[in-house]
Amino acid sequence: MQKLGEFKLPHFFSYPPYFTLQPVRDTREKQVQLWKELIIDYCRAQKIFVIGLEEDFPLFSNPVIERSLSHEARVAFLSALISDGRAEWIDKGHKKCLILWHRIQDWADLIVQFVRENGLEDNVVTIEEIRSGTESRGTELYGMDRTVLMRALKLLEHKGKLAIFKGTSTDDEGVKFSL
Amino acid sequence: MRRRPGIGGLQNAAAARDQYRLLGENVAKLRTDLMKEQLATFRSQLEDFARKHKNDIRKNPAFRSQFHEMCAKVGVDPLASNKGFWAELLGIGDFYYELGVQIVDICLSTRAHNGGLISLEELCKLLGQRRKGAREAVSEDDCLRAISKLKVLGSGFEVISVGKKKLVRSVPTELNKDHNEILELAQAQGFVTVDEVQRRHSWPSGRAIDALDTLLDEGLAMIDDGNKDGRRRYWFPCVSSISSYAGADSL
Numbered sequence: 001m002q003k004l005g006e007f008k009l010p011h012f013f014s015y016p017p018y019f020t021l022q023p024v025r026d027t028r029e030k031q032v033q034l035w036k037e038l039i040i041d042y043c044r045a046q047k048i049f050v051i052g053l054e055e056d057f058p059l060f061s062n063p064v065i066e067r068s069l070s071h072e073a074r075v076a077f078l079s080a081l082i083s084d085g086r087a088e089w090i091d092k093g094h095k096k097c098l099i100l101w102h103r104i105q106d107w108a109d110l111i112v113q114f115v116r117e118n119g120l121e122d123n124v125v126t127i128e129e130i131r132s133g134t135e136s137r138g139t140e141l142y143g144m145d146r147t148v149l150m151r152a153l154k155l156l157e158h159k160g161k162l163a164i165f166k167g168t169s170t171d172d173e174g175v176k177f178s179l
Numbered sequence: 180m181r182r183r184p185g186i187g188g189l190q191n192a193a194a195a196r197d198q199y200r201l202l203g204e205n206v207a208k209l210r211t212d213l214m215k216e217q218l219a220t221f222r223s224q225l226e227d228f229a230r231k232h233k234n235d236i237r238k239n240p241a242f243r244s245q246f247h248e249m250c251a252k253v254g255v256d257p258l259a260s261n262k263g264f265w266a267e268l269l270g271i272g273d274f275y276y277e278l279g280v281q282i283v284d285i286c287l288s289t290r291a292h293n294g295g296l297i298s299l300e301e302l303c304k305l306l307g308q309r310r311k312g313a314r315e316a317v318s319e320d321d322c323l324r325a326i327s328k329l330k331v332l333g334s335g336f337e338v339i340s341v342g343k344k345k346l347v348r349s350v351p352t353e354l355n356k357d358h359n360e361i362l363e364l365a366q367a368q369g370f371v372t373v374d375e376v377q378r379r380h381s382w383p384s385g386r387a388i389d390a391l392d393t394l395l396d397e398g399l400a401m402i403d404d405g406n407k408d409g410r411r412r413y414w415f416p417c418v419s420s421i422s423s424y425a426g427a428d429s430l
Contacts, residue, residue, distance in 0.1 A: 016370075017401035017414040027398050030291040067405040 004058050007045050010038055013059075019067035021076055035077040040086060044101040049145035050090065051078070051097045090147070098147065107144075107152035112161070112179065114141055121179045126172045127153070225255070237274075240318030247324065278317065278325035281309055286336075286349035294398030295350030296417035299323070299338065302347055319345075342366050346417060352397050357382075357390040362418060369419035370403065370412040 002009040012018045012034050022028040042048070042059055051057050053074055061068030069077075078097045081087035085103060090096040102110065111130070115121060118135045125133070131149060136142045141149075153175060156162050162177045235242045285305045289297055303319050310317060326347060329336040335351040342363035348354075354362075364379055365371045376387040391413050394400040403412040 015414070015416075015419070016405060016412070017403040020402055020404045022401055024395050024398060026291070027294075027395075027401060031401075066407065067403075 002062070002064060004042070005046075007042055010034065013038065013062055014065055016065050016067050019062070019065075019069055019073070021070070021073045032077060032080045036081055036084065036086070039077065039081060039099065040101045043099045047143055049099060049148060051099060053078070053095050053097065098145070100148065102140075104148070104151050104155055107148060108155045110140055111149075111152055111156065114139055115177050115179060121177055124174050124176045126174050128172050130175070221253075225250075225253075238316070240316050240321060244318060244320040247320075275321070275325045275328055278306070278321060279329050281306055282322065282325055282347075283329065283336075283349075285309070286347065290349065291398075293416040294400075295348065295352065296399055297347050297349070298417060299345040299347055322347075341418075344418065350397075352399070355390075357386065358394060361387075361390055361394065361413075362415060365413070365415045366418045370414040372410045372412055374410065 002014055018031055018034065022031050039051075039059060043051070053071070060074060075094075078087055081099070082089070082097075086100050088098045088100070090098050100107075114130070114136065120135075127146070127149065130136055130141055131144055131146065132142065153162065153164055157164055161179055162175050165174055165176065229236065229246075232242070232246070236246050237243075282302065285302060286295065286297060289305070299319055299322060303317065303322055306317055306322065323338060323345075326336055326338055335348070337348045339346050339348055339354065339359075341359050344366060346362070360380060361371060361376055364376060371391075373384065373387050373391065376382065376391070377384055380387075391400065394413070394415075395402065399417060400413045400415055403414055406412055
């Protein structure tokens, strides 16, 4: 079994035809499904939030069998993730893709859980503290993408569970929870 | 001797016929009794044998296969009924029915990957993985027996021979001779190219492409355009050793 660092690659990753978009519908569905799972699993394990379509993303090629995904194939797999609600194009040119191995709603739930566990209800924290503070160390929130975090916080704000405000002294924005 | 006409003569002839019939019946009865006796002895011997080697039959696939062979030679099918003394004695029927269910399961769960055609070798390997906890080892012979029992269901489970390999088919696809020959060719490397098929079989290109297209449509083949020489390769998961993997992931 091939590995990427600590990540165990599935066996289909070593089978050349999986790198060519299959023309037959049923076969392609299966192929797309396997790739979707692989991209999500890998991004989750490696905490990768953004995939650049034209960049050297490790999953886009397998040097061992000398195969790499065509542009068309990359777009096909990412688009499939997008239609599942597990990814979004960040830019208009569709060159960068945000991968949501947790949906925004799930991230929001994780934040609420984090707040409860640390007794931060009715407290004020900065956005950076959520991403890299000592409390978040060891949780899934640690090192999470700022865009995704903001989206989750906005969702919670919309539900009236917190308020986001601009700090007066620092550049960073603050969050006041009211769970 | 002068023939004696009249009622007396007819009666005599009838009496003689009766005598012959009686004698004949006696002989037949004797023979049947003898036969029955032999059968009873044979059966009890076979039972004794089965009882004595019960553990071997259960645990040792090679021994089991020989036992089946012996039974086949004398016209006994231990799997014919689940109610017979064989089932009570050996539990052998249940063993094969259990295998059958697991085989169906494996065939279904790998179908998306291999199009419903799997090599017997792979099937056995997956079966072994699934039955890790079970006491009895499973041989290819056991697989074949279990599959032959599945035919009763009419679901189109069939074992086909392609070249040196045996493939188990779980979809009602009809493979013609051309398809079989392509599969055989693919066994060497796991894939073929159109050129290769044309060259090896001296077919016109249309014939090769037609056959390959059918195999693609059936989900038995996958295309690969990534090779450096630019020639499209047709891969066959059912003959590549990799075929177990994608299936195994989802098992």
